[in-house]
Amino acid sequence: MAISRAVSLGTAVLALLPMLWTSGCSKAGESAVSAAEDGGPQSISVFAMDTYMQLTAYDGQKSAALSQAKDEVERLEKLWSVTDEGSEIYRLDHSGGEPAEISDETAELIAFGMELNELTGGAFDISLYPVLSEWGFTNGDYKIPSEERLSELLKNVDSSRIELSGNAAVLPDGMSIDLGALGKGETGDRITEIFRANGVSSALLDLGGNIQVIGSKPDGSPWKIGIKSPWGEGSVAKLEVRDCCVITSGGYERFFEGGDGEIYWHILDPKTGYPAKNGILSATVIGKSGRLCDGLSTSLFVLGEEGAKKLWRERGDFDMILITEDGRLIMTEGIAGEVSLYEEFSGLETEVMSRD
Amino acid sequence: MINRKLLLSAVIIMFIVSGAATAYMYLRPHGRTVEIESGGRILYTIDLDREKDREIVIEYEGRKNTVVISSGDICVREADCPDHVCIRTGWLSKAGGPIVCLPNRLVIRYKEGGGLDAAAG
Numbered sequence: 001m002a003i004s005r006a007v008s009l010g011t012a013v014l015a016l017l018p019m020l021w022t023s024g025c026s027k028a029g030e031s032a033v034s035a036a037e038d039g040g041p042q043s044i045s046v047f048a049m050d051t052y053m054q055l056t057a058y059d060g061q062k063s064a065a066l067s068q069a070k071d072e073v074e075r076l077e078k079l080w081s082v083t084d085e086g087s088e089i090y091r092l093d094h095s096g097g098e099p100a101e102i103s104d105e106t107a108e109l110i111a112f113g114m115e116l117n118e119l120t121g122g123a124f125d126i127s128l129y130p131v132l133s134e135w136g137f138t139n140g141d142y143k144i145p146s147e148e149r150l151s152e153l154l155k156n157v158d159s160s161r162i163e164l165s166g167n168a169a170v171l172p173d174g175m176s177i178d179l180g181a182l183g184k185g186e187t188g189d190r191i192t193e194i195f196r197a198n199g200v201s202s203a204l205l206d207l208g209g210n211i212q213v214i215g216s217k218p219d220g221s222p223w224k225i226g227i228k229s230p231w232g233e234g235s236v237a238k239l240e241v242r243d244c245c246v247i248t249s250g251g252y253e254r255f256f257e258g259g260d261g262e263i264y265w266h267i268l269d270p271k272t273g274y275p276a277k278n279g280i281l282s283a284t285v286i287g288k289s290g291r292l293c294d295g296l297s298t299s300l301f302v303l304g305e306e307g308a309k310k311l312w313r314e315r316g317d318f319d320m321i322l323i324t325e326d327g328r329l330i331m332t333e334g335i336a337g338e339v340s341l342y343e344e345f346s347g348l349e350t351e352v353m354s355r356d
Numbered sequence: 357m358i359n360r361k362l363l364l365s366a367v368i369i370m371f372i373v374s375g376a377a378t379a380y381m382y383l384r385p386h387g388r389t390v391e392i393e394s395g396g397r398i399l400y401t402i403d404l405d406r407e408k409d410r411e412i413v414i415e416y417e418g419r420k421n422t423v424v425i426s427s428g429d430i431c432v433r434e435a436d437c438p439d440h441v442c443i444r445t446g447w448l449s450k451a452g453g454p455i456v457c458l459p460n461r462l463v464i465r466y467k468e469g470g471g472l473d474a475a476a477g
Contacts, residue, residue: 140437204474226475234450246476
């Protein structure tokens with residue numbers, strides 16, 4: 001009897017083992033989290049440059065990379081903020097036509113903005129800020145400006161009139177610039193450099209919907225990036241990429257409905273001062289340089305389908321995905337193989353552009 | 357002997373119950389847990405598959421966002437921010453980005469990503 005009791009007890013203990021495993025599960029989960037601090041990914045999130053940024057590093061000197069990246073974001077924001085009285089852009093915008101001293105990185109980004117202005121035949125312009133502000137897109141106080149007011153403001157929109165030599169810049173009196181359409185892309189490029197210098201070879205940067213990835217996922221597979229739907233929630237397509245930037249501009253990101261029932265969005269045509277309505281709902285640019293992708297996504301949206309296609313044929317340094325008002329998804333050959341449509345959007349007509 | 361049989365069946369039942377519990381822990385749907393962050397602090401961690409329908413009002417520097425959980429989905433229904441981007445984002449989607457209200461420093465996001473690592477736009 002004593003023996004059988006011992007056997008029963010032993011069996012009972014054995015029976016309880018799975019329960020121990022079950023509770024052991026959450027233990028394992030906890031240690032996975034703490035292990036994540038040494039071995040797994042590390043992330044930070046930052047509210048800066050008018051967006052919400054999430055940076056995740058999967059290897060290398062993660063803590064150092066992330067804290068240096070955060071410092072860099074904050075430094076660049078101080079340099080380029082349009083509203084912070086201490087920023088270089090604020091000083092330049094209030095220089096009353098007098099020369100102003102700017103740092104190398106500011107000078108370089110202004111020069112890049114001017115190049116893009118020329119490249120796009122004026123579809124991209126960093127001096128559009130006063131018009132954007134008049135519509136209320138900078139503070140959410142939306143209104144439809146009068147035509148007189150717009151044509152008055154447009155007189156001072158033309159970034160090719162900026163004089164730049166070394167670290168001195170002269171803005172014509174009455175002109176104001178804003179690097180907002182390039183700043184996030186440039187910041188992503190700088191964070192990428194910082195990450196690489198810290199031995200990070202796998203990382204995901206989400207700068208308010210501007211996606212820049214380093215390497216591939218830790219398991220070697222490509223990053224899966226959604227292209228947000230311009231019609232509502234979710235994504236239209238999934239894109240599989242390594243080592244590149246995926247940057248989208250769309251009217252759906254910020255808009256208001258006017259008293260006339262019309263939708264007015266924040267991407268303005270520098271030629272008219274009105275929202276750019278050229279048949280495109282969203283323009284995504286995929287490439288190696290964040291600032292180029294950032295500036296081009298806005299430019300392609302403004303240029304419209306034909307202009308965008310022409311620019312793509314002239315250049316060899318980017319791929320694009322355009323979603324049009326009439327329900328087409330146009331993609332270039334370099335990226336088409338990596339794009340898969342979600343089932344809800346399988347009705348979209350797809351078009352692949354090739355170079356010849 | 358009867359006692360022993362009883363014990364044995366009790367043991368077998370315990371095996372089955374704990375085995376089922378283990379299987380449930382492993383197999384139940386994961387990744388429907390969302391975090392609500394305000395002003396840099398995570399205020400709520402919510403499992404959408406278990407949460408009852410309810411409204412949560414979140415205040416940041418005197419401004420409010422009303423978050424609604426309904427049939428396992430979450431969105432911002434009302435907000436006293438100027439641009440209402442958070443409301444327009446609609447229901448939080450695995451295939452989209454987080455819901456963000458910049459002026460009120462509010463972020464609603466999935467704790468673990470779904471099929472996507474991020475969304476552009």
